[in-house]
Structures are given as C-alpha cells and as structure tokens.
Amino acid sequence: MLDRAPAEVPAKNEPARRVRFRGAGFVPASSRFGGWIALAFVIAIWQAAGSAGLVNPLFLPAPAAIARAIYQLAVSGALWQHLSASLLRIGVGWLLGTTAGVVVGFGIGLSRLARSVGITFISALFPIPKIALLPLLILWLGIGEEPKIATIALGVFFSTAISVYSGVDAVPRNLIRMAQSFNVPFATIVRKVIWPGALPAILAGFRITASVALLLVVSAEMIGAQYGIGAFVLQAGNLMQTDQLLAGVVILSVFGLAVGRVINWLETRLLHWR
Amino acid sequence: MDLIANHISHRFGDLAVLDDVSFTVSAGEVVAIVGPSGCGKSTLLSILGGLLQPTSGAPELRGSPPADSLNPLTFVFQDFALLPWANVEENVEFPLLHTQLSAAQRRAQVDDALRRTGLTDFRTTYPKQLSGGMRQRVGISRALAVRPAILLMDEPLSALDSQTRELLMEDFVRLLADGGMGAVYVTHNLEEAARLADRIVVLSRRPGRIREVVSVPMTRTERGEIAAREKLLALQNQIWSLIRNEAIDAEREVQHA
Numbered sequence: 001m002l003d004r005a006p007a008e009v010p011a012k013n014e015p016a017r018r019v020r021f022r023g024a025g026f027v028p029a030s031s032r033f034g035g036w037i038a039l040a041f042v043i044a045i046w047q048a049a050g051s052a053g054l055v056n057p058l059f060l061p062a063p064a065a066i067a068r069a070i071y072q073l074a075v076s077g078a079l080w081q082h083l084s085a086s087l088l089r090i091g092v093g094w095l096l097g098t099t100a101g102v103v104v105g106f107g108i109g110l111s112r113l114a115r116s117v118g119i120t121f122i123s124a125l126f127p128i129p130k131i132a133l134l135p136l137l138i139l140w141l142g143i144g145e146e147p148k149i150a151t152i153a154l155g156v157f158f159s160t161a162i163s164v165y166s167g168v169d170a171v172p173r174n175l176i177r178m179a180q181s182f183n184v185p186f187a188t189i190v191r192k193v194i195w196p197g198a199l200p201a202i203l204a205g206f207r208i209t210a211s212v213a214l215l216l217v218v219s220a221e222m223i224g225a226q227y228g229i230g231a232f233v234l235q236a237g238n239l240m241q242t243d244q245l246l247a248g249v250v251i252l253s254v255f256g257l258a259v260g261r262v263i264n265w266l267e268t269r270l271l272h273w274r
Numbered sequence: 275m276d277l278i279a280n281h282i283s284h285r286f287g288d289l290a291v292l293d294d295v296s297f298t299v300s301a302g303e304v305v306a307i308v309g310p311s312g313c314g315k316s317t318l319l320s321i322l323g324g325l326l327q328p329t330s331g332a333p334e335l336r337g338s339p340p341a342d343s344l345n346p347l348t349f350v351f352q353d354f355a356l357l358p359w360a361n362v363e364e365n366v367e368f369p370l371l372h373t374q375l376s377a378a379q380r381r382a383q384v385d386d387a388l389r390r391t392g393l394t395d396f397r398t399t400y401p402k403q404l405s406g407g408m409r410q411r412v413g414i415s416r417a418l419a420v421r422p423a424i425l426l427m428d429e430p431l432s433a434l435d436s437q438t439r440e441l442l443m444e445d446f447v448r449l450l451a452d453g454g455m456g457a458v459y460v461t462h463n464l465e466e467a468a469r470l471a472d473r474i475v476v477l478s479r480r481p482g483r484i485r486e487v488v489s490v491p492m493t494r495t496e497r498g499e500i501a502a503r504e505k506l507l508a509l510q511n512q513i514w515s516l517i518r519n520e521a522i523d524a525e526r527e528v529q530h531a
Binding site for chain 1: 351371
C-alpha cells in the first residue's frame with residue numbers, strides 16, 4: 001500500500017497562492033512578415049559589406065550587382081532564351097514522369113500483381129542517381145532535348161509513383177468498405193474515394209518532384225546544353241562572371257518559389273476540407 | 275425480406291472467431307447481438323452484410339426487399355465512415371450516384387433522408403465541422419437514403435457521449451417504429467439492446483457461439499415509459515448474468531495477450 005503523509009489542512013487565514021502557468025511553448029507560429037524582414041535584413045547586410053569593400057566582389061558579388069546582371073540578361077533577351085529552354089525541359093519531363101508515375105502508382109496501389117512486380121522494380125531503380133543515366137540516354141536518344149527530358153521524366157516518375165501508391169495505401173480502409181457496402185462500382189470507388197483520399201500525398205509528392213525536376217534540369221544542362229539556366233550558370237562560372245552565376249542561381253530560386261506557390265494554391269483549392 | 279445466418283463459422287488464420295452461428299432476422303424485426311469483447315460480434319455483422327467471406331456457412335436472404343430499396347442490407351458504422359472531402363449533402367448522395375435514379379430523384383431522396391434526421395440546415399457543412407452525434411446522423415441519413423430493408427448497425431453509438439447516445443437512441447426508436455425496416459444491432463451496451471431490440475442474441479466468448487436468444491416482451495413504445503424501466507433492468511441483469519463470467523475471462527485474456 002502506498003504510504004502518504006496525511007494532507008495538511010491550511011489555516012483559514014493563510015493567503016492563497018496563484019497556480020503557476022506551465023502550458024506555454026511548443027506551439028510555433030510563424031509571423032506573416034517575419035521571414036521577409038529577415039531576408040531583407042540579410043540582403044542589406046550583404047549589400048553594406050559589398051559597398052564598404054569588405055568582401056571581394058569576385059568571390060561574392062553584392063546584391064545590387066546581381067540585380068544588375070539579371071536586368072542586363074532580361075534586356076538582352078538572353079534571360080528568356082535560357083529560361084524558356086529550361087522551362088520546356090522541366091515542363092515536358094515533369095508531365096511525362098508525373099503521368100507515368102500516377103498511372104503506375106495507382107496500379108501498384110490497387111492491383112496485387114502490379115504491386116508485387118512494381119515495388120521490386122521501383123525499389124531497385126529508385127536509388128540510382130538519374131543524372132548518371134544521362135550518357136546512356138544520349139546514346140539511346142541522340143544529342144538533343146530528348147535525353148535531358150528523359151532524365152527529368154525518370155527522376156520525377158519514381159518519386160511520383162512512390163507518393164501515389166503510398167497515398168492510395170493511406171486511404172482509410174473503412175471508407176472503401178463503406179463504399180463497397182453500398183455496392184459502389186470499382187471505378188467510382190477509385191474516382192470518388194481513393195483519388196481524393198490519396199490527393200494529399202500526391203500533392204506532397206508534386207512538391208518533391210518539382211524540386212527533383214529543377215535539380216535534374218540544371219545538372220543535365222551543365223553536362224550538355226547550349227541554352228538553359230544550368231548551361232548559363234556553368235558558362236558564367238567558367239568565365240569567373242560570378243554576378244552572372246549568382247543571377248542564374250537567383251532565377252532558379254525564384255522559379256522554385258513560384259512552383260511552391262502554385263502547389264500551395266492547388267492544396268488550398270483541392271484540400272480545403274482538411 | 276428475412277436475413278438468415280446459416281451455420282456461420284469463421285477463423286482468422288488459426289484463431290477461431292465464430293462457431294456455427296445460426297439465427298433469422300425477420301422482416302421489420304430488430305435483433306441485437308451482445309457478448310463479451312472479442313466474441314466476434316462485428317465479424318458476424320460484416321459476414322451478414324457481405325463484407326467478409328465466412329470460413330463456413332453463409333448469410334442468406336429470404337423473400338424480396340421493398341421495391342424502392344436500392345441497398346437492402348445497409349451498414350451504419352461505428353466510426354461513421356464519412357467522406358471528409360464531401361459535405362453532408364454529398365455524403366448522403368454518395369451511395370445514390372451509381373444508381374439509375376435521375377438527379378431530381380436523387381435530390382428528393384437526399385432531402386427526405388436529411389429531413390428525417392434533422393440535418394436539412396447542415397447540408398453544406400463538412401464532417402470536420404460537425405459533432406460526433408451529428409456525424410452519426412449523417413451516417414444514418416446516408417443509410418436511409420438508399421431505403422434499406424435491414425440496417426446493419428455496428429456499435430453506432432459507442433463513439434458518442436451519453437447525452438448524444440440518448441438522443442440518437444430516440445431517433446432509432448422513431449425510425450424503426452413503423453416496422454418497415456429491420457435491423458441487426460451489435461452492441462456492448464445491454465441498455466441499448468434492451469431498449470431497441472425485439473430479440474437479443476447472446477454470444478459466448480471467442481469462438482462466439484449462440485448462448486441464448488432472449489425475447490424482449492414489450493413493444494418499443496412501452497419500453498420508453500417509466501413503468502417499464504424495472505422490467506428492462508431485470509432483463510439487462512438476466513443478460514448480464516449470462517455473459518458476466520465470460521466477459522471477465524475475455525478481459526483477462528486481453529490483459530495477458
């Protein structure tokens with residue numbers, strides 16, 4: 001038996017003490033402008049250091065120099081030339097990889113045969129760095145856009161397939177049983193239950209595959225392309241034009257941010273029920 | 275239309291869950307299934323509703339369902355099983371989408387089901403915005419929309435607080451009052467069983483066998499009266515005495531598992 005000291009009876013005239021609040025913290029909430037203010041602060045310090053001659057502009061050009069480089073690129077038309085080449089490769093590669101990934105992912109999620117075959121292949125091939133396949137793809141598809149697009153499509157395909165079948169697996173089984181209990185046909189269950197149930201995982205996968213596509217397009221363009229942001233960055237690096245090089249990096253960063261915004265918008269529209 | 279459990283046995287691998295369970299639910303009759311934890315009540319309901327293939331025996335139907343019934347055997351689930359991305363109206367309409375009904379007919383059936391469950395003002399609300407009791411009302415409304423002959427209810431009130439349970443129990447009594455719809459009602463709660471069922475099937479501990487079938491000797495309307503409380507309590511005690519020792523054994527088995 002637990003031995004406890006008898007409870008003390010407080011004197012009636014003893015003053016009451018307030019119970020100390022212990023529930024604070026562990027609820028991180030980001031402020032709306034905090035990130036932008038921090039970014040502006042870092043850029044201001046960076047610019048000030050550059051203007052004061054504290055940093056060699058060859059090693060780290062000041063933000064104003066990078067902005068000038070972007071402006072000159074835009075005015076000369078080179079920005080659009082490089083950007084459009086990259087966007088085309090990313091767009092086509094991402095669409096091909098995503099379409100194939102969604103089809104295969106649903107197949108693996110819904111069919112026993114496709115699962116047993118598909119997961120083995122995906123497990124074996126997913127870890128391969130897709131850029132390593134570029135020389136082989138050039139051999140198969142020739143020198144041109146095809147091998148670069150195929151590299152991106154391959155990289156996107158595996159991540160998409162994995163996120164789709166994981167999403168299908170995560171759809172609550174009770175919802176599927178509910179639909180079956182009402183004799184809802186297979187195709188309607190897929191369309192009305194499994195697709196919306198898997199959508200959060202699929203959109204999360206899109207966020208990852210957009211980054212993968214960006215990474216692969218830059219790598220592929222560095223290996224063999226005349227135009228494209230990757231080719232431009234490599235060329236600027238070779239010529240020690242670090243302001244141009246960082247201009248390319250900023251453009252890539254802005255592109256990544258824009259894709260993130262599009263996916264946020266899609267999530268808000270399609271997952272409003274969460 | 276009658277629903278017949280015909281010598282149903284079931285195993286999950288080496289684990290025998292049900293052993294030779296047979297009974298009949300006549301048209302318009304409400305049969306409760308009670309028993310200790312793990313005796314196979316929910317498994318039996320899944321088998322009766324065609325969601326699980328029994329190891330031996332079979333669920334059978336005798337006679338025809340009402341002409342307007344779109345899904346004669348319709349489940350009401352313990353966890354409501356609502357589509358979180360669909361609002362109340364869309365959830366209730368969901369089982370009608372693949373039927374031959376026109377959009378106007380579907381709309382009429384949805385309106386009727388929402389009216390019967392008091393959800394007309396919540397048709398555009400999403401499940402996450404509703405309380406547990408309201409969510410279960412949506413589940414009931416969805417079941418009513420397909421005009422079932424027999425409702426298969428798997429502990430439909432167990433996830434709810436006592437006040438909501440009481441209110442929903444009143445709804446069930448009202449919905450089942452005219453005898454147009456039968457039900458199989460799986461529950462742990464003997465009070466619910468005694469209040470709602472015409473007969474109570476008492477299962478033994480696993481593997482579940484029928485220990486006894488107890489008839490409730492009162493109409494459901496009579497059971498709502500204060501004078502009936504004593505008789506209902508005696509009935510609950512009678513059923514509890516049947517399962518008490520096995521419920522204790524089942525509980526110990528769970529603790530030692």
